[in-house]
Amino acid sequence: MDNKMFKTWSNLDLVPNKQFLFWREMLCDAFTDLRPETTLDKKDFKCEIQSQSLSEGLIISSLSSQKQKIHRTESEISHTKDHYLFFNLQKKGLACIQQNNMVTHIQAGDLYILDTRYPYEIEQFENNWESLSLRIPLDHALNCMIPLSKIIDNINSADGFILYENILTLEKIIGKDLSEKTNTIITKTTIDLILSNFENTHIKENHLLNNILKFIEINAKNHNLRCNDIAKAFNTSERNIYKLFEREELSLSKTISDIRLKIFFEYMKGDHGNITDFAYKSGFNDLSNFYKVFKKKFNETPKNYFKNQL
Numbered sequence: 001m002d003n004k005m006f007k008t009w010s011n012l013d014l015v016p017n018k019q020f021l022f023w024r025e026m027l028c029d030a031f032t033d034l035r036p037e038t039t040l041d042k043k044d045f046k047c048e049i050q051s052q053s054l055s056e057g058l059i060i061s062s063l064s065s066q067k068q069k070i071h072r073t074e075s076e077i078s079h080t081k082d083h084y085l086f087f088n089l090q091k092k093g094l095a096c097i098q099q100n101n102m103v104t105h106i107q108a109g110d111l112y113i114l115d116t117r118y119p120y121e122i123e124q125f126e127n128n129w130e131s132l133s134l135r136i137p138l139d140h141a142l143n144c145m146i147p148l149s150k151i152i153d154n155i156n157s158a159d160g161f162i163l164y165e166n167i168l169t170l171e172k173i174i175g176k177d178l179s180e181k182t183n184t185i186i187t188k189t190t191i192d193l194i195l196s197n198f199e200n201t202h203i204k205e206n207h208l209l210n211n212i213l214k215f216i217e218i219n220a221k222n223h224n225l226r227c228n229d230i231a232k233a234f235n236t237s238e239r240n241i242y243k244l245f246e247r248e249e250l251s252l253s254k255t256i257s258d259i260r261l262k263i264f265f266e267y268m269k270g271d272h273g274n275i276t277d278f279a280y281k282s283g284f285n286d287l288s289n290f291y292k293v294f295k296k297k298f299n300e301t302p303k304n305y306f307k308n309q310l
Contacts, residue, residue, distance in 0.1 A: 005053040006175050012046055020045040030061055032084065032116045033076035038068040052174040055187040057137040060170040064130045070122040077119065083138045086114040087194065089167050093129030097122055100233050101218050102211055111164055132171050166193055208234065209244055220259045223285035227252060257293045260284055275302050
């Protein structure tokens with residue numbers, strides 16, 4: 001079969017002591033600059049990738065490999081000219097995905113997203129894991145606030161199920177010699193499906209808000225945490241962040257304060273120590289603001305509150 005749009009990489013025919021070294025070349029060639037590492041014996045590390053190029057820069061790939069961590073750090077990013085979104089479907093095995101201070105545990109059937117502009121890590125916990133990966137040029141999705149490194153909906157909703165089935169269908173065309181017309185139709189349908197899925201306000205906003213709340217919980221102790229930091233982390237504007245909270249009848253500043261109060265109470269549970277020290281450790285840089293927030297929430301000062309708890 002003469003199919004210039006189909007490529008395959010395999011280290012199965014290599015001598016064992018060269019298999020892992022070639023695996024990194026395979027990853028970088030098929031996807032983007034990445035750095036794998038493993039605790040396994042690198043002398044016997046069998047892997048395979050098959051990719052089918054569609055039109056408009058889309059590529060669908062199937063891959064199978066062994067237990068490992070795959071890193072994309074600032075070093076790899078600095079060597080990358082073009083950036084993409086990867087819609088990855090875990091077909092077999094358990095994994096953990098980290099990007100933008102978010103941690104997502106996935107299993108077979110889960111669909112997650114990675115953005116090559118930012119560092120990420122994929123840890124595959126099992127040997128002989130399998131995955132499908134749809135690479136889409138970033139300019140197709142710049143207008144969508146896509147939550148990074150997050151399961152879309154597993155396959156529990158209609159939208160999630162259709163997207164899941166679409167990617168499984170794309171797997172079946174890997175290696176097929178498609179006509180230009182069919183290639184164009186498949187590409188357009190796939191892009192439209194992905195973007196319309198994320199233009200669903202309920203899905204998009206729920207995921208984004210949940211990720212922002214997790215981000216705040218992780219970074220609440222940082223005295224300098226601002227809306228601008230959150231906007232940068234999620235590749236959106238401060239205005240969009242504020243509007244998102246307003247639509248849910250929430251206040252960003254109050255949310256940050258409430259999370260810091262929660263951390264403060266955790267400190268107080270462990271030791272009835274210095275209130276101001278614990279407030280500072282919880283992220284309250286301005287102690288007068290801490291006392292104001294506390295009194296507004298509990299109608300008394302921290303000192304009186306804890307005195308009454310005795």
